[in-house]
Amino acid sequence: MSTTVEAMRRRYPDVFVPAWRRNRAMLAVLAGLVALFIYGLAALGFLHPRMIDGLGKLASVFVMMLPPDPGSVDRAIIYLKALGETLAIAFLGTLLGAALAFPLGFLAARNATIGRVVRFLTRRSLDTLRGVDVLVWALIWINVVGLGPFAGVLAVMTSDIGSFGKLFSEAIEAADKRPVEGVLSTGGGGPHRVRFGILPEVLPVMASQVLYFIESNTRSASIIGIVGAGGIGLHLAEQIRVLEFQHVAFIIILVLIAVAAIDWLSTRLRLGLIGTRRVATA
Amino acid sequence: MTLVQPLSSPPLKLDTPRLAVLHEAYRDAVRAKRWRSVLIAVCVAVGIAVSAVSAEVDLGKLFTNIDKFSSYIGRLFVLESGQMVWTDPVEWYWGLQRWLSLLGETLLIAYVGTALGAAAGIVLAFLAASNVSPHPVVRAVTRRYLEFCRTFPQLVFALIFVIAFGLGPLPGVLAIAIHTMGALGKLFFEVVENIDMKPVEGVAATGASWPAVVRIGAFPQVLPNFVSYTLLRFEINVREASVMGFVGAGGIGQDLIEAIRKFYYADVSAILVLIIVTVALIDFGTERIRHRLIDAGTSA
Numbered sequence A: 001m002s003t004t005v006e007a008m009r010r011r012y013p014d015v016f017v018p019a020w021r022r023n024r025a026m027l028a029v030l031a032g033l034v035a036l037f038i039y040g041l042a043a044l045g046f047l048h049p050r051m052i053d054g055l056g057k058l059a060s061v062f063v064m065m066l067p068p069d070p071g072s073v074d075r076a077i078i079y080l081k082a083l084g085e086t087l088a089i090a091f092l093g094t095l096l097g098a099a100l101a102f103p104l105g106f107l108a109a110r111n112a113t114i115g116r117v118v119r120f121l122t123r124r125s126l127d128t129l130r131g132v133d134v135l136v137w138a139l140i141w142i143n144v145v146g147l148g149p150f151a152g153v154l155a156v157m158t159s160d161i162g163s164f165g166k167l168f169s170e171a172i173e174a175a176d177k178r179p180v181e182g183v184l185s186t187g188g189g190g191p192h193r194v195r196f197g198i199l200p201e202v203l204p205v206m207a208s209q210v211l212y213f214i215e216s217n218t219r220s221a222s223i224i225g226i227v228g229a230g231g232i233g234l235h236l237a238e239q240i241r242v243l244e245f246q247h248v249a250f251i252i253i254l255v256l257i258a259v260a261a262i263d264w265l266s267t268r269l270r271l272g273l274i275g276t277r278r279v280a281t282a
Numbered sequence B: 001m002t003l004v005q006p007l008s009s010p011p012l013k014l015d016t017p018r019l020a021v022l023h024e025a026y027r028d029a030v031r032a033k034r035w036r037s038v039l040i041a042v043c044v045a046v047g048i049a050v051s052a053v054s055a056e057v058d059l060g061k062l063f064t065n066i067d068k069f070s071s072y073i074g075r076l077f078v079l080e081s082g083q084m085v086w087t088d089p090v091e092w093y094w095g096l097q098r099w100l101s102l103l104g105e106t107l108l109i110a111y112v113g114t115a116l117g118a119a120a121g122i123v124l125a126f127l128a129a130s131n132v133s134p135h136p137v138v139r140a141v142t143r144r145y146l147e148f149c150r151t152f153p154q155l156v157f158a159l160i161f162v163i164a165f166g167l168g169p170l171p172g173v174l175a176i177a178i179h180t181m182g183a184l185g186k187l188f189f190e191v192v193e194n195i196d197m198k199p200v201e202g203v204a205a206t207g208a209s210w211p212a213v214v215r216i217g218a219f220p221q222v223l224p225n226f227v228s229y230t231l232l233r234f235e236i237n238v239r240e241a242s243v244m245g246f247v248g249a250g251g252i253g254q255d256l257i258e259a260i261r262k263f264y265y266a267d268v269s270a271i272l273v274l275i276i277v278t279v280a281l282i283d284f285g286t287e288r289i290r291h292r293l294i295d296a297g298t299s300a
Helices: A005-011 A024-043 A049-064 A073-108 A116-131 A134-145 A149-173 A178-185 A190-227 A233-241 A245-274 B016-054 B059-075 B096-128 B136-151 B154-165 B169-193 B198-205 B210-247 B253-261 B265-299
Strands: none
Touching: A024 B096, A049 A245, A049 B154, A049 B169, A073 A116, A073 A149, A073 A190, A073 A233, A073 A245, A073 B016, A116 A149, A116 B265, A134 A149, A134 A190, A134 B059, A134 B210, A134 B253, A149 A190, A149 B059, A178 A190, A190 A233, A190 A245, A190 B154, A190 B210, A233 A245, A233 B154, A245 B136, B096 B136, B096 B169, B096 B210, B096 B253, B096 B265, B136 B169, B154 B169, B154 B210, B169 B210, B198 B210, B210 B253, B210 B265, B253 B265
């Protein structure tokens, strides 16, 4: 009995066909995606001489950034104050968002809601809040409370209600059913079910999500100033526009340090809260 | 003392002094927990107070002007003629053709940015993963670089790129590509670190070069996860691309911010609805593909 490659090839021709030829549909999709990519490069100006020009300019921008320098101590203090404002916006916005999303999360969860219509309406409202970008919310709140960091707090809050509402409802739906059954079996009613059956299990998860969001909101809060809603983004955008790149580099380093510090702190606190269990985010 | 009482004897009755000790221990445990909660509450309260001063929170202003918020939202759905927007969709979407082409540009920015970022992220992930990285120094440098790229907000990159490349979609694409590379690079190298090393060792044992080891030993294992994460990122990038226009970096954002700034309320709601519907459709579509991919990955 011959077991040479040639003999095997003759006996099982299908197995020896290259993988890509077996899956023509996948190949067509891939070709389409590549074609779209090349069209995109052309349509968006990647194949334009401006691209080469821009790369040269970008290099000179980076050279101009060195060394990072706020100019004077007064400017440095202004930037540090703005950074504090950014952190305050992130902290307050996240907390307020979480507080307001807390009851909505229960209404949107299958196992804790008070009616299917309520659940549907809550979920769609949360989707809408989440679908509008935080910068748009900032522009809307500026109409209400004027320019400044307060508008930023309200904007972060509004967009976080949407995100937290969804995450909280998912955490509640994923909760173990048995404690709830236990509470019901002792004669507990609706409120007892939530307070003693669901809450002890989901509270650490929620707290950990809040901590994670404080960190990611520090990033959003650092750009919210671009539209006038307070924080360091205002200075950042301004210094970029007047081409003071040493100031820009100084601010960038400030933000990086702040985000890294918050990241470290929130990771430590989260690990303390829930051990090493991973929590769904985004 | 026997810990387990025979069934025939009456249930164990603790004498009062022993009970008192246990009771005291229980009270101590509860007290410690309560102190911890109070401490956390005080920390949070101080944080709120300090932040409220720093962020110029003015509840009075909020409550006196809260009607402006509801009236703003209300006005979004009223046409210039005073009719509600849904009574005259043609008038509401008078600029549909222009908006659709801008929306197309937004999607293209997100697509090209995601593709560029994912491609770079794949290469960097194999350099950064501790099990297949060619050298520890390469690994450390790559990781720091990915960290920098994902920490910085895309809009700031876009602002700087607008200075270098001029107004238009190009800076938007680059900003999204860089951030995507940082974010996906991290997720990708975590996937790579969790692969089964036996195929990799098998290929390495034949004397293959590093690219061949990665391509044949590691890549097939991680592909479904890579595609799944890339699709998730694409959806996020569509949202991001829709505000790139705020800083002049292309897409539908430029018309949106113009409408907001000039108080063309009906246009604002028209564009927002377009964006929300598009993002929801993409969300729905990518989620279905992702579930199929993940199911295929776990059953294989």
